[in-house]
Every structure is written in C-alpha cells, then in structure tokens.
Amino acid sequence: MSATGTDTRQVVVVGGGIAGLAAAHRLLERGARVTVLEAADRVGGKLLPGEIAGVRVDLGAESMLARRPEAVGLAREVGLADRLRPPATATASLWTRGALRPMPKGHVMGVPGTAAALAGILSAEGLARIERDADLPRTEVGDDVAVGAYVAERLGREVVDRLVEPLLGGVYAGDAHRISMRSAVPQLFEAARTHTSLTEAVRALQDRAARTPATGPVFLGIEGGVGTLPLAVAASVRARGGEILTGTPASGLRRTPEGGWRLLAGDRVLHADAVVVAVPAPAAAALLETESPGAAAELRAVEYASMALVTLAYRRADAALPEGSGFLVPPVDGHTIKASTFASRKWGWIAEEDPDVLVLRTSVGRYGETEILDRDDADLVDLSRRDLRAATGLDAVPLRTRVTRWDGGLPQYPVGHHARVARVRDHVARLPGLAVCGAAYDGVGIPACVASADAAVDRLTGGLTAVRELTAHPVRSPHGGAGE
Template sequence: MSGSHAGDGRRVVVIGAGIAGLAAAHRLVRRGARVTVLEASERVGGKLLPGEIAGARVDLGAESLLARRPEAVGLAREVGLADRLQPPATTTASLWTRGALRPMPKGHVMGVPGTAAALAGLLSDEGLARIERDADLPRTEVGDDVAVGAYVAARLGREVVDRLVEPLLGGVYAGDAYRISMRSAVPQLFAAARTHTSLTEAVREIQAQSTASARTGPVFMGIAGGVGTLPLAVAASLRAHGAEILTGTPVTGLRRAPEDGWRVTAGGRVLHADAVVVAVPAPAAARLLRAEAPGAAVELAGVEYASMALVTLAYRRAETDLPEGSGFLVPPVDGHTIKASTFASRKWGWIADENPDLVVLRTSVGRHGETEILRHDDADLVEVSRHDLRAATGLAATPVDARVTRWQDGLPQYPVGHQARVARVREHLAGLAGLAVCGAAYDGVGVPACIASAYAAADQVHGDLRAVRQLTADPVQSLHGGAGE
C-alpha cells in the first residue's frame, strides 16, 4: 500500500467510507495501525450528507444523533466538533392523523403506550377500550423473536400499531411494523415482554426505569453546520494522522493471501493488508465475501433494503407560518404520501440563526415495498410534498428553492430473525482471522449503533493482529501456554 502512515503498526484496509468505515479507521489509527480506506463513490460519509438550499447549510441525509448512547457524540468530540454539538431547539412533535395535527403522546416506548390516557383523538373509542383490556389477556409468547406489529396488535389492537407504532418505526427503518423484529428494533420491549403478562405494565415499568436512572442531558444532538460534517471531520483527522483515503476506488476482489493476511483488488491494483474491515452495505459485502466466506455471503445477500427520498424546501420566512413544534409523523393508514416532515429551522437553532430570512423544512417519502412513488421525477416529489404540507399545516407559499435527495436502498430492513441472521454471518466469518464486518446491516441503523459496530470490528481485527504478533514473537508459548496453564 502506498501513502505515508504514522507509526509502525500493521496494515489494515477498510472497505467503505461511510460513518462506520471512517469510525473503524479512526479507532485503528489511534491504536497504531497503518490504514487505507477505500470508497467506491466520489465522497466520504455515506448516508451523512451535508448540502445547501437557497444558500442555507442543511443536512441532506441523517440530521440528528442519539445522545443517550455515547459513540456518536464521543466521536464528534474526538475530531474537534465539541463546540458545535447542539441539542434540538424543540422536541415537541405531532402526528398528522384523522385530519389534524395532534400532539405526540408521552409515556410510550416506540409508540407503544403504557396507558390509554391522553390518546383521545388519536384513537377511536374502540381503540382506547382495546388498550384497557390488555391487563386481562393471557400472556402472549414472543419466542426467539416476534414482529413488533403482530405482538402489539395481539395485545392492544391494530389501531395502536397503525396510528402510533407504525409512524415511529417507519421514521427509523422506512419499514413495515408487521415485519420488523421486536428483538432487534425495540430490545427493551422484547426483554420486558418475556417476563410480563401485560404489555402496558411492561411499558410503564420501562418508563419508570428510565426516569429512575436519572439520565441527564438531551436525548438527541445535532451539529452546527449539519451532522453531515461529522464524517468530513473524521476523514480530516484520519489524514492528519497519516491514513490514506481513496475515493472513486471500488473494491472488486477480496482474497486471503497465500503467504499471510489479505489481498484487496481495487482501482486496478492489488493491496496487501494484514487485516480488512468490510464496512459496506450487505449486498456489496456479500459480493466481496463470496470467495472466502460463501455462507456469510448467502446470508448477507438476503438482507432487504428500503429506498426513500428526502425533499428539502426553503421558504421566505415572511410568507411562512408553521405550527409549533419540530414537525410531524404520518401514519400510512391515513393514505397520505409523505411519511414525515421536519421543520428544520425550528428544530435546529443554528439553521435559524444562520438564515433569519428563510424557513427550511423537509419531508420524506418512500417505505419498504413502496416503489411506485419513487419512480416519479423530482418535480413530482416536490409537488406531492407541497400538497401534503398544505393539507397538514395550511402552508400555501411557493418555496424559493427545493432539493430532492434519493437514497436508493438506503435502509436495511430488520425482519423477524434478523439477530439470528447476523449471528450466522459472524459464525461463518469466525475462522477468518483479520477480517471483520460492520455497518447498518448488523446491530442498528442509527449513527451511534453504526459507530459501535465499527468499534467492535476494529477491536476484533486489532485483537487478531496482536495474536499474530504474539505467535510470531514466541510461537512455543503462544501455542502451548505460559506458566500455570
């Protein structure tokens, strides 16, 4: 491999420069490895994408970080963004349901309520009564896994799923609540369901535990200038520490080297590495692993993805009068096209401060299995977004600018059995020293989960490299053990 690297550590190739690949590289560089990152596209960052609209800086991909997990905010601080971390200016959100914007209820776990109180207007009288009957129902077994929608509907009725759970889960996974794994998507609820007869009682206990833990600080965090600046800062830090990042360099081959380590074919050349981290979406990982780990490749090829589009709109502030709050979610059962809208200028103080004469908002369209709407051209997606916004909020002004960002196969789906699939992937890879996988396809689609996955992969290959060094330095002791064994 070419390029100047700090330190005398082992050589590691990271395939993929999304936030997972960059985080893995960052971890490895800090531990003395000489790292080359290979990225097929012309930019780093993956689903984190900074951009502009009407001269305003915005995110065109993920816009917030879950702050109650340490990985994302911790990485931001490590790469010099500590003074730009900002919580949302408002966290009050609504549901656009039954013809009106209604406040999002409190006291729920991913839309699953602990009580029927405060749900009037969101649910019918029959739906409210159905929740109250939960305590009288016999236990519903969850087994090794169960679909969130199926379990909640059995306990509380389909109306709770269709009008509360579905819009929240859809905002995270762009998926179908009746297919999404409760074990993977809502693990707290899955664990509680295994020990509680009543679902509402389990939700209340989770809420009580959350309150008792006395967690302080915001639930979510943004970054002034956009969350899309995080991968740029990580990449800059990597380069400053001697790592090499090659964009426009698709990897076409990954094989174990006959002598030792791995051979990576990319950009018309072959690179030798002591270890490799594969940080690309599941279909691309499947292609790369087919030769050396065919079982893992088969499993990864079966991971489904949802496509979506984000429509970002800028309006003159003098012509715009939005409802209070940070935006709203949309239950699919109501038949609207958009699935959510974020009032970005209201949610993020830095956008409002930088652009006092503009109001920026965005909508999202597309769920798993909804392919027809995404065949429309950009102008159509802008128009349908404006139509739904007008119906929901009364916003009739003409935007001064609009941008459509399409995320083809952007979100991996976590159906029932997803954790078992991931476990099988890792079992197939267990015998391949110096090789690890990470990213959104495994242990969570959020930015902190992707970074945690990256750190685990980096730690794994780092441990493999240490074992090789120890074996090389003292093969007798390494093979037969030291004193006392």
C-alpha cells in the same frame, strides 16, 4: 497490532461511510497503518451536508442519539465538541384523522403503557382495546417476534397503525408487521419476556427510567449539519497518516498463503494484514463471496428500503407554520409523505444562517413502496407541497427545492435478524484478520454504526496476533487462501 498499540500493521477498510471512517479512526489510535477505500466520489455514506437558498442543511440524517456515547464521543474526538447542538424544540405531532395532534408521551416506540392521552388519535374502540390488555393471557415472544404482530395481538391494530408504524417508519422506513422486536426495540422485547401484559412491560420500563433519570438532551445535531461529522473524521484520519481513496471500488478479496489479504482497489493491488468490510450488505456479500460464501449468502438476504428527502426553502414572511419541530404521518391515513421536519424550528443554527429563510423537509418512501419513488423530482415536490398544505395550511411557493434520493438506503431488520447477524459473524470469525461493521448489523443510527466499528476494531486487535502465528504454517482453505 497489539492491544497496546505498539505494532504497526496494514489494515484496509472497505467503505467510507461513518462506520468505515470510525473504524479507520480507531485503528490509527491503535497504531495501525490504514487505507480506506470508498467507491463513491465522496465519504460519508448516508450523512450528507448540503445547502438550499444559501443555508447549510443536512440532506441525509440530521441528528444522533445523545443518550448513547459513541457518536457524540467521536464528534468530540475529531474537534466538533463546540458545534454540538440540541434541538431548539423537540415537540412533535402526529398528522392523523385530519389534524395535527400532539405526540403522546409515555410510550416506547409508539407502544403505550396506558390509554390516557390517546383520545383523538385512537377511536373509542381502540382506547378500550388497550385497557383489555391486562386481562389477556400472557403472549410469549419466543426467540423473536414482529413488533406489529405482537402489539396488534395485545393492544389492537389501531395502536400499530396510528402510533407504532409512523415511529418505526421514521427510523427504518419499514413495515411494523415485519420488523423484529428483538432487533429494533430490544428493551421492549426483554421487558415483554418477563411481564404478563404489554402495558405492564411498558410501565416497568418507564418506572426504571424515572428511577435513573438521564440528563441532557435525547438527541444532538451539529452546527453545519450532522453531515459534517464524516468530513471531520476523514480529516482526522488523513492528519494521522491514514489514506482515503474515493472513487475506488474494492473487489477480489482473497486470503494469501502468508495469512494476510489481497484485494483490488480500482486498478491497484493492495496487500493487508487485516480488512474491515464496512459497506452495505449487497456489496459486502460480493466482496466476501469467495472466502466466506456462508457470510455472503446471509448478507444477500438482507433487504433494503429506499426513500427520498424533499427539502424546501421559503421566505419566512410567507410561511407560517404550527408550533413544534414537525410531524409524523401514519401510513393508514393514505398520505404521500411519512414525516416532515421544520428544520429552521428544530435547529437554531439553521434559523441563524438566514433569519429571512425558513427550511423544512419531508420524507417519502417506505419498504415495498417503489411506485412513488419512480416519480420524478418535480412530482415529489408537488406531492410534498400538497400534503404540507393539507396538514399545516402552508400554501406559499418555495424559493428553492431539493430532492435527495437514497436508493437502498435503509437495511430492514425482519424477525430473526439477530440470528442472521450472529451467523454472519460466526462465518467471518473463522477468517483471521477480517471483520464487518455498519448499519446492516446492530442498528441503523449513527451511534450504533460507530459502536459496530469499535467492536470490529476490538476483534481485529486480538485477531492479528493469530495472523502472525499462522504465517509459518498456513492452512489451505477450499477457496484458495489460508483460513477456513
């Protein structure tokens, strides 16, 4: 496959989530012949459209960052431009210290640049602790540091418990005291390396953003649900001649003496010039074990958090809610849910589908919380309703409820994650015609997954030339194939 897209080479993409589908879409643009293998009976991974009480909703991720171009660009390419929708309201709250309080402005992933506007969220002692940051000696971040540990040292534990934890938990379902600042909040990590105090670093980021203000919404959804994006990409892949096989797990990935690849697709044997591995880390480790044991060992060490989404539909006349798009919940307050989205408020298209129905959802589960997710669906609904009643006063009986469980749904980015990813890619790069992509590497959001797919395709575009050069003189690897 040449950079000009004139050569037709066979590429197998393992994984039919948004990263794998984006890779397939891009490969077809470059002139490759593509087969996508997906073990599940559907494509889309963590993006899942559904319905409740006759209203279309998302049962997985519901929005995508619009300030990055990759996901929005892909949506436009596959015909969804006229269905992109900004939130009807983006005003969120924190449910903390017994009340819903407006989410403060002027922070970077919960890290404030000043103590202003934090009264009611933080105690007087917590507010004073922020002000002392400017007088503390500089704290080096080194090659990486945990977000929670660094922020607690500079600004106090309250900032972590009341602000950073709920925001990071909404993205990673993780523990702020384990999550890598370099991987999860890279702009803050870089600013902290060059400023004496943390509040100064945050204000510098805010000043930079003010000098070059972004236009347009921060987030976008899609009418009918973000879960329709992978369906549209899959339709585009098929329309261009790509093959997508669902219910077809991949195994037995091996290098061939000719410099290509052989793998099992269910009961079929496939041969390819190149392979893109776009599955979660455990499945990728199993697939790479023979040909790249070093990459497999690193991938096996990637941990995942599980969570559940509880979607509830009410008669609008019975369900008065506070203003805004929903709220986040600090774990320190001891509640079950970690967030709630007022979906019919946030997305105008949901409200328009049935004006008499109000849809909201809660999320349950963080890294290490296994006991709560062992409860059955009815218990999770009851616990969600209890917390919603305490937070908002909502005491109506829902028309319908749905519980969607995402077991092992979110990869964790602990301190040193960037170095682990670099080692994985170093091992993979030793095997021509092989690339990896997905949420386990450079970000869990939809744009980051699409970007990782684009980068994987870019690596293969040049790498397949090397494959052809190896054909005449294959190098025997200790694992039985040509390569390492």
